[in-house]
Amino acid sequence: MISTIGGFLFLALGIIVAWLMLEVIGRKDKVANPAGYRLWHKRLGWAFILLYLLFLSGMVLRLSGMSDELDVRPFAHALLGLLLFPLLTIKVLFARRYKSFMGNLPTLGLIIVATSFLLIMLTAGYDLIAVGQGPGTPAAAQSAGEDQVAEGKSLVPIKCTHCHSLDRVWAADKTPARWQSTVKTMASKQPGWINDDQANAIISFLSQRKK
Numbered sequence: 001m002i003s004t005i006g007g008f009l010f011l012a013l014g015i016i017v018a019w020l021m022l023e024v025i026g027r028k029d030k031v032a033n034p035a036g037y038r039l040w041h042k043r044l045g046w047a048f049i050l051l052y053l054l055f056l057s058g059m060v061l062r063l064s065g066m067s068d069e070l071d072v073r074p075f076a077h078a079l080l081g082l083l084l085f086p087l088l089t090i091k092v093l094f095a096r097r098y099k100s101f102m103g104n105l106p107t108l109g110l111i112i113v114a115t116s117f118l119l120i121m122l123t124a125g126y127d128l129i130a131v132g133q134g135p136g137t138p139a140a141a142q143s144a145g146e147d148q149v150a151e152g153k154s155l156v157p158i159k160c161t162h163c164h165s166l167d168r169v170w171a172a173d174k175t176p177a178r179w180q181s182t183v184k185t186m187a188s189k190q191p192g193w194i195n196d197d198q199a200n201a202i203i204s205f206l207s208q209r210k211k
């Protein structure tokens, strides 16, 4: 939830930064105080970059702990996130050093906003929709459930053979509540090996297996 809010703040900040400059260079009439707009564009622009670097380092840390290939959505998110790095670097270089390229700045800025938009919608936006649907909407919930079961099925042979054979898993006949606690216990034996999403998927799969 914190990362959802953080994501939207990041996006809002990016939009405000772009809007401040659009007010100065985009309008036919003049804004009252262009220097003020420019100043805040610069300040908030740096805040945007700081926030970006913060998210980036968090992402790199998370990725470095992972041994599996990424799903499509986190992968796309990571790619877009990385793409922002050269875009922001070029933007700052054009603005401060290679000033002959100044004319490209508005386009670059809008590309940065569009990339940030996609980036945030892929995660924070998606989470918000998923939360919004909740368990109340049967069709969506059911297909999400099926996805989860399928994911759990493919995760068991990867995640649950780390310390013992699968026989141990197949031999157990448990209620969903017992699977819940068993899988959480297994996950806690080696923190970082099975994350919460994976544990939940595995629980969904194992719980419906004997039905």
Ligand code: HEC
Residues within 6 Å of the ligand: 156, 159, 160, 161, 162, 163, 164, 168, 169, 172, 182, 183, 186, 187, 189, 190, 193, 194, 202
């Ligand atoms: C970090 C090592 C480790 C991983 C990963 C692991 N297990 Fe275990 N598992 C153990 C150990 C150790 C035992 C025996 C001691 C115990 O029961 O706590 C065990 C026992 C079990 C048992 C028999 C005991 C019981 O509570 O019924 C089941 C079933 C089981 N594991 C299922 C799983 C499943 C499912 C996964 C994947 C989600 C998994 N394990 C992943 C270490 C692990």
